[in-house]
Amino acid sequence: MEIRPILSVLLRHKTAAALIVLEIALSCAIICNAIFVIGHRTGEMRRDSGVAEDELVHISTSSLQPDINRDAMRREDIAALAAVPGVRSVTSVNQLPYGDNVWASGINLRPGQAESVVTASNYMDDGRLLPTLGLRVVEGRGFTPDEYQDHDALETAGPTPQVPAVLLSRSLAARLFPGRSAVGQDIYVWGDKPSRVVGVVDRLLAPGRGRTFEDSFQTMIFPLWVSNGSYVLRTDPERRGEVLKAAVAALNRADPNRIIGTQSTVSEMRRDFYSRDRAVIWLLVSVCVALLAVTAFGIVGLASFWVQQRTRQIGIRRALGATRAQILRYFQAENFVLTSTGIVLGVLLAYTLNLTLMRQYELPRLPLAYIPASALLLWLLGQLAVLGPARRAASIPPAVATRSA
Numbered sequence: 323m324e325i326r327p328i329l330s331v332l333l334r335h336k337t338a339a340a341l342i343v344l345e346i347a348l349s350c351a352i353i354c355n356a357i358f359v360i361g362h363r364t365g366e367m368r369r370d371s372g373v374a375e376d377e378l379v380h381i382s383t384s385s386l387q388p389d390i391n392r393d394a395m396r397r398e399d400i401a402a403l404a405a406v407p408g409v410r411s412v413t414s415v416n417q418l419p420y421g422d423n424v425w426a427s428g429i430n431l432r433p434g435q436a437e438s439v440v441t442a443s444n445y446m447d448d449g450r451l452l453p454t455l456g457l458r459v460v461e462g463r464g465f466t467p468d469e470y471q472d473h474d475a476l477e478t479a480g481p482t483p484q485v486p487a488v489l490l491s492r493s494l495a496a497r498l499f500p501g502r503s504a505v506g507q508d509i510y511v512w513g514d515k516p517s518r519v520v521g522v523v524d525r526l527l528a529p530g531r532g533r534t535f536e537d538s539f540q541t542m543i544f545p546l547w548v549s550n551g552s553y554v555l556r557t558d559p560e561r562r563g564e565v566l567k568a569a570v571a572a573l574n575r576a577d578p579n580r581i582i583g584t585q586s587t588v589s590e591m592r593r594d595f596y597s598r599d600r601a602v603i604w605l606l607v608s609v610c611v612a613l614l615a616v617t618a619f620g621i622v623g624l625a626s627f628w629v630q631q632r633t634r635q636i637g638i639r640r641a642l643g644a645t646r647a648q649i650l651r652y653f654q655a656e657n658f659v660l661t662s663t664g665i666v667l668g669v670l671l672a673y674t675l676n677l678t679l680m681r682q683y684e685l686p687r688l689p690l691a692y693i694p695a696s697a698l699l700l701w702l703l704g705q706l707a708v709l710g711p712a713r714r715a716a717s718i719p720p721a722v723a724t725r726s727a
Contacts, residue, residue, distance in 0.1 A: 330657045336704045338624055343621050343664040346700060349613045350668025355675050356606040356694045358688050362601045371419040372491075372525030372539075374456030376559045377410075378588040379566045380418060383551040388578045392549035393472060395577065400448075402572045403555055408565045411556040413450040415442070416473075416548040417529045420595035422590065423552075424530040427496065430510040442494050442540045443528035446473055448547035452523070453554045457543075458484040458493065462505035462521030465545040466683070469714075470519075473546040485544055491526045493539035495519070516543070551580075554588075555676055562587045589727060617700070618707040621660075625653060626713035640720035653712035661704040672696075 327602070350411045381403075385395065386477045396414055400680045403412040425446075428438025445451065487510065488679055495504035508516035530574045557565040570582055624641075629636070636649060677689040 325655070325659065328336075328652070328659055335628070339660060342620055342660055343667065344384055345617055346661055346664025346704070347667035347671055349617045350612060350665050350700055351476040351671035351675050351694055353610050354668070354672040354688065354692050355679060356610050357696065358676070358692050359679075359685065360603050360606050362685065363603055367596045367599055370525060370677075371527035372455075372457065372523070372529075373419060373588065374556065375419075375588045375592060377515050377556050377562075379555050379557065379562050379564070379569070380415075380421075380584055380588060380591065381551075381553050381555070381573065381582065382584040383573060384471045384581045385551065385577060385637060386581065392430045392551075393474070393482050393547075395404070396448075396547070396549040396551075398522060398576055399551075399553060399573060400450075401567050402576045403553055406565060406568045407427055408554070408557045408561045409555050409569070410558075411450055411454040412547065413454040414448045414547060414641050415451065415552050415554050416550060416587065418554065418591070419527040419529055420591040421529040424528070427511045427667055431498065431508075433510055433514040433516075435510065439498070440494070440540060442542050445526065445541060445725075446546045446548045447489075447543050449545075453549070454554055455526075456556070458524045458526045459494075459521045461503065461617070462489075462519070464489070464521055466607070469545040471546050473548045476546060483512050483547065485512050486516045487519045487520045487545055489523055489543040490519055491539055491541045492522055492524055493537050494542060495522045497537070511542075532677065543696060552584075557568075560591075595692055614699075614703060616702055621657065621704055621707035624659065624712060625708045626714075629653075629715040636715050636718055637720050640718070646716035649716040650712045653708055653715060657704045657708040658701070661701055665700055668696075669693055 323687050372511050383399075385392075400412055400414065403409060417425050424440050425444040426527070431439055447465060447470075449465070449467070452464055465487055471485070477578060478486070488511070490498070490504055498504060498509065499507055503523055504519045507519045509519065510516055523543065525539060526543070528541050529536045553569075555565060555569055566585060566587070570585055573580065573582065639649065672693070676685070679685045680687065
């Protein structure tokens, strides 16, 4: 079928054609970016944190006693929690994946470096962090007993404390030492005194959300215990509720003058952490469905109007020998031209919108794969939407059409 007659008709109906093209372009731009954001958020929600989430419960406490020995209380709490039936391991923590408490430090590769190479999240290990969280050392070794120190005492020791050992996540090790092993290398976090990388763990997600880190898996672990009343217990998945209740009771028995803050499983923390992402995804899905519905109704309405306006023209073509299939193909080709024009304009709008999202929300660049996917969706929608009016046009009898004025 020739395109010239179609273009000639569309040029005689510039306003209607321009409106439907603009509608398709806006739908293409918004749907491309909405699907991209949905995929990006869904990918983040599905990522593995690296810890045994289904086996962990978290409890945070604060004591009402002003002059309490926090380190002594930590040791007493650890002993009380370890004695709870069903507890396989317990550790004190400074932060957790999906938590709001974020510890981070810049890393230098040489002393006196003016600007940090990267900012990474800091986990503190009291000697039981790795087995409790289920972390796996994939290169090098874990910490030895003589490498552990008290974080609070270290902070008061001087302006440049010495932390001789550190574990890096695989992601951070690759970022700092690309193409070579990180084990045995020195990094500078605590002033001009180096920390030797003794091992690499597989995966460990940083807590919090936002723009703190280049990569949420760029984390490191120091052999420092922190006495802040925050504990993680590992148990069997089916016993988490029972263990959590018994652990709170054990802490209250050890010190009735305390406030129990967080009492949750890490799975619940993950669910709450991603609640906003789920809300955004459903909102964007609703927007996409609404846009597709409006676009489809617009195409149906315009096609129905044109069928009504061209009844005499259709009848003349039928009388001259045009078949129903040819009439049907004509309207489908006309819709294809409109849709394609809208998609071309929509692609430009999609990348403009993506640039805005990149600047405002630090989203990645829109991958090219989303363009043909959105284009195919709109092409199919256009063909399905125009099919009904086109079939009605093709079924008009020539005699009736030619009598229409």
